[in-house]
Amino acid sequence: MTSARDIRPRTDDLAAQAQYLSTSPSASFHSPSSHGSALTRTVPVVNAKHLKPFATEDIKVLLLENVNQAGRDILKQQGYQVEFLKSSLPEDQLIEKIRDVHVIGIRSKTKLSARVLKEAKNLIVIGCFCIGTNQVDLQYAAEHGIAVFNSPFSNSRSVAELVIAEIICLARQLGDRSNEMHNGTWNKVSNKCWEIRGKTLGIVGYGHIGAQLSVLAESMGMSVIFYDVLNLMALGTARQVNTLEELLREADFITCHVPELPETKGMIGQKQFEQMKAGSYLINASRGTVVDIPALIEAMRSGKVAGAALDVYPNEPAGNGDYFNNDLNSWGADLRSLKNLILTPHIGGSTEEAQSAIGVEVATALTRYVNEGSTLGAVNLPEVALRSLTIDEPSHARVVYIHKNIPGVLRKVNEILGDHNVDKQMTDSRGDVAYLMADISDVSSTQIKELYQSLESLSSRIMTRILY
Numbered sequence: 375m376t377s378a379r380d381i382r383p384r385t386d387d388l389a390a391q392a393q394y395l396s397t398s399p400s401a402s403f404h405s406p407s408s409h410g411s412a413l414t415r416t417v418p419v420v421n422a423k424h425l426k427p428f429a430t431e432d433i434k435v436l437l438l439e440n441v442n443q444a445g446r447d448i449l450k451q452q453g454y455q456v457e458f459l460k461s462s463l464p465e466d467q468l469i470e471k472i473r474d475v476h477v478i479g480i481r482s483k484t485k486l487s488a489r490v491l492k493e494a495k496n497l498i499v500i501g502c503f504c505i506g507t508n509q510v511d512l513q514y515a516a517e518h519g520i521a522v523f524n525s526p527f528s529n530s531r532s533v534a535e536l537v538i539a540e541i542i543c544l545a546r547q548l549g550d551r552s553n554e555m556h557n558g559t560w561n562k563v564s565n566k567c568w569e570i571r572g573k574t575l576g577i578v579g580y581g582h583i584g585a586q587l588s589v590l591a592e593s594m595g596m597s598v599i600f601y602d603v604l605n606l607m608a609l610g611t612a613r614q615v616n617t618l619e620e621l622l623r624e625a626d627f628i629t630c631h632v633p634e635l636p637e638t639k640g641m642i643g644q645k646q647f648e649q650m651k652a653g654s655y656l657i658n659a660s661r662g663t664v665v666d667i668p669a670l671i672e673a674m675r676s677g678k679v680a681g682a683a684l685d686v687y688p689n690e691p692a693g694n695g696d697y698f699n700n701d702l703n704s705w706g707a708d709l710r711s712l713k714n715l716i717l718t719p720h721i722g723g724s725t726e727e728a729q730s731a732i733g734v735e736v737a738t739a740l741t742r743y744v745n746e747g748s749t750l751g752a753v754n755l756p757e758v759a760l761r762s763l764t765i766d767e768p769s770h771a772r773v774v775y776i777h778k779n780i781p782g783v784l785r786k787v788n789e790i791l792g793d794h795n796v797d798k799q800m801t802d803s804r805g806d807v808a809y810l811m812a813d814i815s816d817v818s819s820t821q822i823k824e825l826y827q828s829l830e831s832l833s834s835r836i837m838t839r840i841l842y
């Protein structure tokens with residue numbers, strides 16, 4: 375067992391890791407789904423004090439879905455108890471495991487629904503070691519004081535490169551030719567095989583991935599148009615169009631890079647396939663719900679769509695080696711029978727570079743949250759941080775009070791803190807939830823316990839943490 379004393383932030387390590395943290399070049403002009411990444415850098419304090427949490431003995435971490443070694447190492451170096459599993463878990467097993475842990479790390483497959491989170495009585499923070507956060511009930515988590523972090527763009531380049539490869543593979547029917555050769559058949563074809571030079575790429579969702587892809591595609595001689603709900607700066611000579619229909623009517627290749635939202639569910643369906651040019655191509659490496667797959671099957675059978683590449687599916691297997699068959703998605707066999715269709719097992723972001731960058735970024739954010747209470751980069755809570763306490767402040771404590779965003783809370787909190795000098799304090803709200811951090815001086819262990827109990831007894835309380 376690790377003692378509570380060992381649960382300390384290694385602030386110098388964190389400062390070194392901070393160089394890997396992403397700061398978005400595009401954060402200033404989009405996107406609603408990538409919150410606050412411009413704030414992720416903090417100035418390291420040289421003689422920062424190592425804080426430890428009050429009322430939490432050992433920090434228990436559960437990592438699912440083969441989180442990268444770099445991330446695991448950072449969490450282990452903190453002295454946390456880390457349990458690591460290669461795949462996701464069925465809901466009943468997840469509920470059993472999550473009851474006990476303070477931190478959970480997942481990727482895209484683990485569904486942290488309200489039903490699951492309801493059982494997670496000790497959970498303080500979730501790390502999504504990926505871009506998408508649609509697998510987590512963010513609202514429920516916020517309302518229960520559970521912070522959620524992700525890595526907003528560490529795998530964007532990897533996805534963009536995969537899509538570029540797929541555009542060429544589809545244009546040249548490479549998947550089919552390769553399969554034929556694997557089966558011993560020589561089939562030298564030029565009919566309906568094309569160069570991509572001069573063709574039009576239509577990007578649906580011009581965020582981190584879409585914008586990166588735009589630059590790569592233009593450098594290979596494609597014309598780029600894009601559709602986005604936001605009015606965005608077009609890179610290079612790309613051009614924003616006003617409607618999805620306009621994009622579908624003009625593009626030779628259509629690629630989807632929107633988040634999973636109610637509005638993006640089935641956004642490419644029968645009507646949209648009808649609007650596409652005859653012989654166009656579709657790529658989806660966003661989320662499986664964005665494309666209506668039975669409608670795609672029809673469009674490919676009729677020849678309207680000449681080829682497609684899918685990396686994501688409405689239902690995906692829990693881990694490697696699991697079957698991708700009709701038990702998962704009723705149209706599985708029909709899909710697999712199509713020509714010029716590239717099927718990949720959600721590998722858009724699966725490169726060594728992306729996974730290790732994500733591992734470092736998310737594990738560092740989790741560590742800073744656990745040890746210092748900083749919410750910089752959180753996707754569901756307001757972003758609040760205070761400069762570190764220093765070793766010259768031995769009898770200080772940091773109060774983190776997550777509470778309902780209702781009038782009168784600050785007055786009550788400050789009454790409780792009133793017997794101590796509040797050195798610094800910051801509070802911010804996001805929707806119904808507010809996050810307060812205060813560093814107080816001259817506080818003894820007994821007083822910390824009293825402060826904790828007083829804050830916990832307030833009706834506005836969602837979660838109290840005291841770090842000292």
Ligand SMILES: NC(=O)c1ccc[n+]([C@@H]2O[C@H](COP(=O)([O-])OP(=O)(O)OC[C@H]3O[C@@H](n4cnc5c(N)ncnc54)[C@H](O)[C@@H]3O)[C@@H](O)[C@H]2O)c1
Nearest residue numbers: 405407506579580581582583602603631633659660722723
């Ligand atoms: N296949 C993979 O391995 C993989 C890897 C990374 C990300 N993804 C998925 O790709 C998605 C996009 O990633 P990103 O980093 O570019 O996200 P992003 O948030 O940077 O960009 C998404 C863009 O979509 C736009 N958008 C939202 N709703 C829209 C709508 N209804 N119509 C048109 N545009 C809309 C947004 O305004 C934004 O510009 C992620 O949400 C994730 O689900 C998949």
Ligand SMILES: O=C(O)CC[C@@H](O)C(=O)O
Nearest residue numbers: 481482483504505506723
């Ligand atoms: O690695 C994963 O499981 C998810 C990859 C991708 O979909 C993301 O959201 O970043």
